[in-house]
Amino acid sequence: MSHEWILSASGTMRDTDHEEGLQDKGAVIANNDREANESDSDSEEDGSDMFSFDFDEEIVVCIDLSAGKLGCSILDYHTKTLQVFNQDYVVNKTTISSHDLIDDADSSANDISLLIGLLIMEVTPTICLVPVRLEDWIFDYVKTKCDEIKCRLELQPIKCFKKWNLLQSLQLRGHDNLTILNDILSNSRFTTTVTLGTIGCILANHEQHVQRDEYNDSTATNNMITGRQVQNTFEDVIHDITYIDIRDRMVLDENTISALNIFPTAHIGHDNMMRNGFLSIFELFNQVSSDYARRILKSWLFNPLTNREQIEKRYCIIRTLLDKQNAIIFNELAQSIKGCPDAFGFINQLRSGKSTLGTWTKVASFLEKGIAIFQLVSALKLGSVDGTILHDIKYKVDLSALKECLRKVETVIDFDASRDTKSLTLNTGIDNRLDECRNIYNHLEGILLDVAREAQTFLLNTLPQTDCKITKSLEKLVNAVYIPQLGYLVTVNALMESFLVNIPDLEWEEIFRSPENIYFKNDRVLELDETYGDIYGAISDFEIEILFSLQEQILRRKTQFTAYNILLSELEILLSFAQVSAERNYTEPQLVKNECILEITNGRHALYETFLDDYIPNSTMVDGGLFSELSWRKQNKERIIVVTGANASGKSVYLTQNGLIVYLAQIGCFVPAERAKIGIVDKILTRIRTQETIYKTQSSFLLDSQQMAKSLSLATEKSLILIDEYGKGTDILDGPSLFGSIMINMSKNERCPRIIACTHFHELFNENVLTEHIQGIKHYCTDILISQNYNISGTAQIKEDRESEGITFLFKVKKGISKQSFGIYCAKLCGLNRNIVERAEELSNMINRGDDVVQQCGKLTEKEMGEFQKNQEIVKKFLSWDLDLETSTTSENLRLKLKNCLR
Structure with missing residues (x-):
C-alpha cells in the first residue's frame, strides 16, 4: 500500500491509502510535483549510481607471462580507459634499465616480482585476471599482492587470451586512440603478443558479465546479446586507450x-x-x-x-x-x-x-x-x-x-x-509548451473542485429526499481527482454504494475501487480527459525532452x-x-643526467621535521664521476658512504632522509634542503626494514638477506641503495664478514651504484678490511658530546647523578669512523634494570682490556667465597646428624633442629 494525495470537493487535501498498483503513479493534484517522486537520496548525491552491469567503480587488471614475455592491460570503468603495455617486456633481462641483468633464475624472478608488484600496488585493482597456465610461484605472488589490497583474483581459461578479434570490434574516436589501436594490432605478431592476449581476456570477461546480467535481468528478452550488442557495450565502457610506459619511471619495490x-x-x-x-x-x-x-x-x-x-x-x-x-x-x-x-x-x-x-x-x-x-x-x-x-x-x-x-x-x-x-526543478520560460502545461496543472485544483461540485449537485438532485443524512454529507463523500496515466476521476465514498444502485440510468463507469472509495468516469471527467489529457505525463515528457x-x-x-x-x-x-x-622551506634541486652524484647541503627528513620544531640538518656528498666511467675508482671518485656512530644517534634517519630527498626530487617536488644536486636515479633499493608477517615463516636474517640480494641484483650504476645494519641477525663472525664483503665487492664494481650504509660492526675498521683509505668508500659518523663524568675508554661510568648524564647526541654527521656504539648507555636510557647495566659495563671493560672473559667470570668474588664456606659448614653439620637417634623425636622438635642446622 502507498499514500496518495486526493483533492476533496472543498478544495482541501487529505492523505488516504491507495491501491498498491498505483503506488508509482505519482497521483497528486494541485501540489503534486513529478520530482517529488524522484528526490535525490544521499547515495545519489554522492554519485554512487552504477552501470547496468554494476561495474562503474571496477578496475580490472589482466596479467600474463608467456614465452619469457610479460604482458598487462588495465580497464578502468570509471574513466572508461583501457591501458596497455606499449610492448611485451622480456623478463630475463631488465626492462627498465640500460643494461642486462645477470641472466639467472633469481634475477628474472626479481624482475617479474618488481614489475607485477608495482602494477598491482599502483593500480589497486578490484579484479585481477590471470591465465590458468600461470606458473605456481607467480600465481602465489600475485595472490599475495591481491590479498593485501582485497582484490578478487580470477583464473581465466586460455581461450579467453585468444579473443583478439574483440579488440578489432572496438569503435574508438580520436586520432590518438586510433593510432594506438592500429599500432597494437599491427605489432601483435612481434612486440605485443602477450599484451594483446590480456586485452582480449579483459574484453571477453566484460562480455561474459554483460551476457550474465542480460540473462538475469527480468525485463530482458530471452535472446542472448548479439555481436552488434557486444560492440555497443564496448563503446559504452571504453572511450580511450593509452600506453603503460615504465621506461621513464624510477623503480621502487x-x-x-x-x-x-x-x-x-x-x-x-x-x-x-x-x-x-x-x-x-x-x-x-x-x-x-x-x-x-x-x-x-x-x-x-x-x-x-x-x-x-x-x-x-x-x-x-x-x-x-x-x-x-x-x-x-x-x-x-x-x-x-x-x-x-x-x-x-x-x-x-x-x-x-x-x-x-x-x-x-x-x-x-x-x-x-x-x-x-x-x-x-x-x-x-x-x-x-x-x-x-x-x-x-x-x-x-x-x-x-x-x-x-x-x-x-x-x-x-x-x-x-x-x-x-x-x-530537480526546471526554470519557467525555457519552453512554451511546458509553461502552458504547468499553468493548467497549477489551476487543476480549481477545475477539479468544480467537477466535484457538479457531481455533488447531480447526486443531490437524483437521490431520494428521504436520505437527508446522506444528502448533508455529500461534500465529504464526493470528490474529483486526477491520477497520472488514469486521468480525471470522480470518487464516491464506499458508504454510498447502496444508494448509487437506486439511481436510475446512472451513466458513471466504475474504473476501480479501494477499500474506502469507488472511482468513476462520467461525461464531465471524460471531457477533461479530452481537453487536457494526461497533463502530468505531458509535463514529464517535456521535462525529459528538455533534460x-x-x-x-x-x-x-x-x-x-x-x-x-x-x-x-x-x-x-x-x-x-x-x-x-x-x-616547509623546500628548495628546487638541480638534476643532472650523466653524473653519479648526490650532493645535498643541509638536507632534512621530509617527515621527521613535521614532528619537531627544530630539526638538525645534515649534508651528504657522493661524487662517483660519470655513469659511463668504468674506471671511476682510479679517478679517486667515491660512490659508497659507510656511516657509523652511537645507537640512537640518527643513522637510520640519515639514510631515509637522503632517500626521500632523491625521491621527492624525481616526483617533481622541491626538496627539504638548502641545495641539492642529484644525478638522476633509476631505482631506490633498500635493506632497512625487515618485512616480517605471520604469513612468512622465514627467519629475520633470511628475509634481510633476500632483500639484500634483490637490491644488489637489480641495481645499476644509476641506482641508489640504502643499507641499514645488514648482518645484525646472525653471529658475530658471519654478520660482519657479509657486510664487509659487500662493501669491498661493490667498491670494485665498475657499475657500482650510489650506496649509503650504516653499521655497528666496528671490528671491520682495521687495516685489513674497511680502512679509511679504501678507494671508492668514504666514511661518515654521527657526532656526540661526552661529558667528563663518562669514561671513554671503558664506557664505565665514574660518576652519575642523573640517568641521562654522560652522552649528548648532536644528530650531526661528520667525516670519520666511530669505533663505539654506546649500546649499554642507550639501554640504560631505555630503562633497563640498573644491575643489568652495571654487569654489562663490567663485561665490556673486560673485553676492552683484552681480559679472558671466561676465566674472569669463572673466578669467585670474596662475597661468593664467604657464602661457599658457610654452605660447606651447613653441609657438614647436616651430614653428621644421626637421624636414627631421632625416631622418638616429635615433628616440631625435628623442624627446630633442622632450622638450627641450616643457620
Whole structure:
C-alpha cells in the first residue's frame, strides 16, 4: 500500500491509502510535483549510481607471462580507459634499465616480482585476471599482492587470451586512440603478443558479465546479446586507450615504499605531536579534494620520473606558483580548485541515464570552478612554461564552451528551487509548451473542485429526499481527482454504494475501487480527459525532452571536459607540492643526467621535521664521476658512504632522509634542503626494514638477506641503495664478514651504484678490511658530546647523578669512523634494570682490556667465597646428624633442629 494525495470537493487535501498498483503513479493534484517522486537520496548525491552491469567503480587488471614475455592491460570503468603495455617486456633481462641483468633464475624472478608488484600496488585493482597456465610461484605472488589490497583474483581459461578479434570490434574516436589501436594490432605478431592476449581476456570477461546480467535481468528478452550488442557495450565502457610506459619511471619495490614511508600504515599514538605531523609522504601531500586527483597523486608517488625534462616541467609550475608576483593568485587558485567535482563521475551518470539533482549540481559546479580556474591561470605571470599544465590550461581549454554549457545548465535548471524541494526543478520560460502545461496543472485544483461540485449537485438532485443524512454529507463523500496515466476521476465514498444502485440510468463507469472509495468516469471527467489529457505525463515528457537535449549538449563536450578534469587534477597536486614547499622551506634541486652524484647541503627528513620544531640538518656528498666511467675508482671518485656512530644517534634517519630527498626530487617536488644536486636515479633499493608477517615463516636474517640480494641484483650504476645494519641477525663472525664483503665487492664494481650504509660492526675498521683509505668508500659518523663524568675508554661510568648524564647526541654527521656504539648507555636510557647495566659495563671493560672473559667470570668474588664456606659448614653439620637417634623425636622438635642446622 502507498499514500496518495486526493483533492476533496472543498478544495482541501487529505492523505488516504491507495491501491498498491498505483503506488508509482505519482497521483497528486494541485501540489503534486513529478520530482517529488524522484528526490535525490544521499547515495545519489554522492554519485554512487552504477552501470547496468554494476561495474562503474571496477578496475580490472589482466596479467600474463608467456614465452619469457610479460604482458598487462588495465580497464578502468570509471574513466572508461583501457591501458596497455606499449610492448611485451622480456623478463630475463631488465626492462627498465640500460643494461642486462645477470641472466639467472633469481634475477628474472626479481624482475617479474618488481614489475607485477608495482602494477598491482599502483593500480589497486578490484579484479585481477590471470591465465590458468600461470606458473605456481607467480600465481602465489600475485595472490599475495591481491590479498593485501582485497582484490578478487580470477583464473581465466586460455581461450579467453585468444579473443583478439574483440579488440578489432572496438569503435574508438580520436586520432590518438586510433593510432594506438592500429599500432597494437599491427605489432601483435612481434612486440605485443602477450599484451594483446590480456586485452582480449579483459574484453571477453566484460562480455561474459554483460551476457550474465542480460540473462538475469527480468525485463530482458530471452535472446542472448548479439555481436552488434557486444560492440555497443564496448563503446559504452571504453572511450580511450593509452600506453603503460615504465621506461621513464624510477623503480621502487615494496621494501623501499615501506622503508621510506611513502604510503600510510597503521597510525600510532594520538598525542598532539602525532596529530600535527605526517607519517607518510602521501599524507604530507594529500591536500587534494577529489578522488580522481587522489588517484593521480597515488600514481605519481608510485612512479617517480627519470626523464629530466618531464620533472623540470613540474619544477617550472611550482616555481611559477611560488613567484612573489603570483602570491595572491596562488592563494585564490588553491581555494578555487578545492571541491572541484570529478567530470568522469557526472559524465558516467549522464550516459547511464541516471542523472539526478546531485549530478547536475556537479556539472554546474565543475563548469563554474573550471571558468574561475581558467581566469586565474590566465592572470598568472607564466614566463616560459611551454608544454606545462598551466600552458595547456591557458591556451588549449575552450573557455567559450565552458561558459556556453554553464549558461545552458543555469537556464534550464532552477537550482535554488531544486534545493528547496530536494528534487530537480526546471526554470519557467525555457519552453512554451511546458509553461502552458504547468499553468493548467497549477489551476487543476480549481477545475477539479468544480467537477466535484457538479457531481455533488447531480447526486443531490437524483437521490431520494428521504436520505437527508446522506444528502448533508455529500461534500465529504464526493470528490474529483486526477491520477497520472488514469486521468480525471470522480470518487464516491464506499458508504454510498447502496444508494448509487437506486439511481436510475446512472451513466458513471466504475474504473476501480479501494477499500474506502469507488472511482468513476462520467461525461464531465471524460471531457477533461479530452481537453487536457494526461497533463502530468505531458509535463514529464517535456521535462525529459528538455533534460535530454541538455544532456546531449554536455555529452558532446565530454572529451573536452574529461581532458580538462585531468589537467585540473594534476594542477591540484602541483598546488599541493607548492604549498608544502612554501610552508616547509623546500628548495628546487638541480638534476643532472650523466653524473653519479648526490650532493645535498643541509638536507632534512621530509617527515621527521613535521614532528619537531627544530630539526638538525645534515649534508651528504657522493661524487662517483660519470655513469659511463668504468674506471671511476682510479679517478679517486667515491660512490659508497659507510656511516657509523652511537645507537640512537640518527643513522637510520640519515639514510631515509637522503632517500626521500632523491625521491621527492624525481616526483617533481622541491626538496627539504638548502641545495641539492642529484644525478638522476633509476631505482631506490633498500635493506632497512625487515618485512616480517605471520604469513612468512622465514627467519629475520633470511628475509634481510633476500632483500639484500634483490637490491644488489637489480641495481645499476644509476641506482641508489640504502643499507641499514645488514648482518645484525646472525653471529658475530658471519654478520660482519657479509657486510664487509659487500662493501669491498661493490667498491670494485665498475657499475657500482650510489650506496649509503650504516653499521655497528666496528671490528671491520682495521687495516685489513674497511680502512679509511679504501678507494671508492668514504666514511661518515654521527657526532656526540661526552661529558667528563663518562669514561671513554671503558664506557664505565665514574660518576652519575642523573640517568641521562654522560652522552649528548648532536644528530650531526661528520667525516670519520666511530669505533663505539654506546649500546649499554642507550639501554640504560631505555630503562633497563640498573644491575643489568652495571654487569654489562663490567663485561665490556673486560673485553676492552683484552681480559679472558671466561676465566674472569669463572673466578669467585670474596662475597661468593664467604657464602661457599658457610654452605660447606651447613653441609657438614647436616651430614653428621644421626637421624636414627631421632625416631622418638616429635615433628616440631625435628623442624627446630633442622632450622638450627641450616643457620
